[in-house]
Amino acid sequence: MSQSKQAFIPIGPYHPLLEEPEYFKLYCDGEIVREVVWETGYNHRGIEKICESKTFEQVFYVVERICGICSTSHPFAYANAVESIPGIEVPVRAKFIRSIVGELERIHSHLLWVGLAGHFLGYNTVFMWAWKYREPILDMFEIITGNRNSYAMFTIGGVRRDINEAQCQQLEKILDQLKPKMDMLIGAVMDDPVIHARLKGVGILTAQDIKDYGAVGPTARASGVRIDVRRDDPYAAYDMIDWKVITAEAGDVFAKAEVRLLEILESIKIIRQCLQRLRKENGGDIRIKVKEIPPGVGIGHAEAPRGEVFHYVKSDGANRPVRHKVRAPSYTNIPTFRKSCVGQTISDAAIALAAVDPCYCCTERMAQVFDYSNGKPLFGGKELIRLSQKKTLDIQGKR
Amino acid sequence: MIMNIEDLIRIIKEKFPKQISGTEIINPQRLLLGIDKKDLFKISGFLFHDLDCRYIIVSAMDAKEGFELVYHFSHDKSGIIINLDVVIPHKQPEIESLVSLIPGIEWIEREIHDFLGIDFPNHPNLQRLFLAESWEEGNYPYRRKAE
Numbered sequence: 001m002s003q004s005k006q007a008f009i010p011i012g013p014y015h016p017l018l019e020e021p022e023y024f025k026l027y028c029d030g031e032i033v034r035e036v037v038w039e040t041g042y043n044h045r046g047i048e049k050i051c052e053s054k055t056f057e058q059v060f061y062v063v064e065r066i067c068g069i070c071s072t073s074h075p076f077a078y079a080n081a082v083e084s085i086p087g088i089e090v091p092v093r094a095k096f097i098r099s100i101v102g103e104l105e106r107i108h109s110h111l112l113w114v115g116l117a118g119h120f121l122g123y124n125t126v127f128m129w130a131w132k133y134r135e136p137i138l139d140m141f142e143i144i145t146g147n148r149n150s151y152a153m154f155t156i157g158g159v160r161r162d163i164n165e166a167q168c169q170q171l172e173k174i175l176d177q178l179k180p181k182m183d184m185l186i187g188a189v190m191d192d193p194v195i196h197a198r199l200k201g202v203g204i205l206t207a208q209d210i211k212d213y214g215a216v217g218p219t220a221r222a223s224g225v226r227i228d229v230r231r232d233d234p235y236a237a238y239d240m241i242d243w244k245v246i247t248a249e250a251g252d253v254f255a256k257a258e259v260r261l262l263e264i265l266e267s268i269k270i271i272r273q274c275l276q277r278l279r280k281e282n283g284g285d286i287r288i289k290v291k292e293i294p295p296g297v298g299i300g301h302a303e304a305p306r307g308e309v310f311h312y313v314k315s316d317g318a319n320r321p322v323r324h325k326v327r328a329p330s331y332t333n334i335p336t337f338r339k340s341c342v343g344q345t346i347s348d349a350a351i352a353l354a355a356v357d358p359c360y361c362c363t364e365r366m367a368q369v370f371d372y373s374n375g376k377p378l379f380g381g382k383e384l385i386r387l388s389q390k391k392t393l394d395i396q397g398k399r
Numbered sequence: 400m401i402m403n404i405e406d407l408i409r410i411i412k413e414k415f416p417k418q419i420s421g422t423e424i425i426n427p428q429r430l431l432l433g434i435d436k437k438d439l440f441k442i443s444g445f446l447f448h449d450l451d452c453r454y455i456i457v458s459a460m461d462a463k464e465g466f467e468l469v470y471h472f473s474h475d476k477s478g479i480i481i482n483l484d485v486v487i488p489h490k491q492p493e494i495e496s497l498v499s500l501i502p503g504i505e506w507i508e509r510e511i512h513d514f515l516g517i518d519f520p521n522h523p524n525l526q527r528l529f530l531a532e533s534w535e536e537g538n539y540p541y542r543r544k545a546e
Contacts, residue, residue: 087426
């Protein structure tokens with residue numbers, strides 16, 4: 001069928017489900033999506049250029065604001081990059097604290113995604129649960145950093161705040177309360193026959209697709225590609241503790257949900273071990289003083305909730321970077337839509353789009369479905385969500 | 400067998416004895432190889448297919464000696480990041496597109512085209528990625544100001 005007879009469906013630039021501005025043009029043949037075109041640039045803030053005008057120390061607070069959800073991932077990768085130029089080894093205590101912050105962030109980010117995915121499927125109970133259990137995680141952040149988001153924990157040579165014995169006990173207590181609730185949530189999602197019906201076989205990405213697009217994180221691991229920066233190129237405390245990389249083979253949306261949910265349990269395991277080590281080695285430095293960054297190239301990466309965050313920093317010996325390149329995981333995960341959406345129905349396209357947990361910065365988006373022939377709106381964002389939720393209800397009705 | 404950085408250098412140099420103009424071991428996990436732009440496609444293909452490296456991203460900057468492009472690949476089996484450093488002259492800012500080799504590289508080539516005005520011959524869709532359509536033609540925000 002020629003493109004002129006296909007219905008053209010713009011999703012974006014603003015969309016109530018996902019947080020940020022982007023614009024997908026879906027070309028549909030009846031219910032089936034045949035082609036996806038993507039546009040962005042609605043919120044480009046020129047952060048790389050801004051960083052070149054800041055000192056190495058100040059850059060932490062700029063890159064922390066790249067992402068509102070995983071606000072520690074960028075400082076983490078930047079610290080790995082900039083510390084590799086002079087070859088600094090941070091104190092052991094700082095390594096454990098860094099890992100704790102990184103893993104807490106993974107838990108809250110994954111819960112956020114599970115909640116949104118649940119809402120999108122018409123499972124508002126999942127949404128309520130996931131976001132309710134995300135709150136104690138944010139409380140934990142508040143205990144150790146003073147903030148629910150944008151923690152400002154990282155600095156060159158270590159971290160800015162210690163976690164004391166009393167805080168360790170508080171955190172362990174919250175984790176004890178959280179673990180059974182996580183088990184319940186994970187069981188409820190993974191064993192639900194309707195969620196199976198909605199997510200299995202939808203938006204499949206093969207291992208070859210992952211390689212072609214350079215996709216990372218849970219998106220890659222759900223397609224059986226065992227990559228995880230924490231294991232492949234260990235940083236912080238990840239080579240000092242016992243944990244495992246979670247993978248799934250199917251490559252569909254369900255597999256991505258499975259990987260994220262099971263990673264929550266791994267993260268709890270990692271945090272517990274880090275806290276134990278902190279309590280055991282009570283005391284010690286949390287940062288070392290770094291006078292200057294010599295000329296050279298620093299390349300660092302870190303495993304964010306959505307996948308590898310990559311930072312490239314070039315120094316000429318002055319107090320600021322001459323070049324700072326940032327690659328967020330969504331930059332390589334989003335183009336996989338072209339593979340995961342084509343051939344899906346419109347009501348599945350939205351969850352396939354959401355499956356890689358796309359992240360740009362933080363605003364709203366909107367979906368509208370237009371009639372290609374006369375340009376009149378057929379569906380708005382709410383209708384598109386309703387369409388997805390209705391499909392779940394239909395499945396439940398048929399059962 | 401777990402490869403270390405010397406093994407990787409040996410394998411790459413055996414395949415491309417003359418094409419690698421500079422080898423810098425930044426640290427045991429980071430390798431920087433200086434290459435000429437005419438060899439980029441072949442060497443990238445070798446890394447991507449034969450060594451099963453993962454494409455990460457391309458960093459581009461406007462340096463004094465020309466536009467410097469660093470192609471980052473990750474050898475995930477060993478965790479080593481291999482960086483191909485290519486410098487292209489200011490007067491002729493173009494370098495072959497790798498989209499036919501690595502489909503995921505499409506966006507970053509468009510981004511570099513937006514911000515630095517570098518052309519990528521054989522790119523299937525070299526339209527603007529981040530800059531608005533109304534942005535002035537020939538004004539490249541990441542280029543250094545003429546001194």
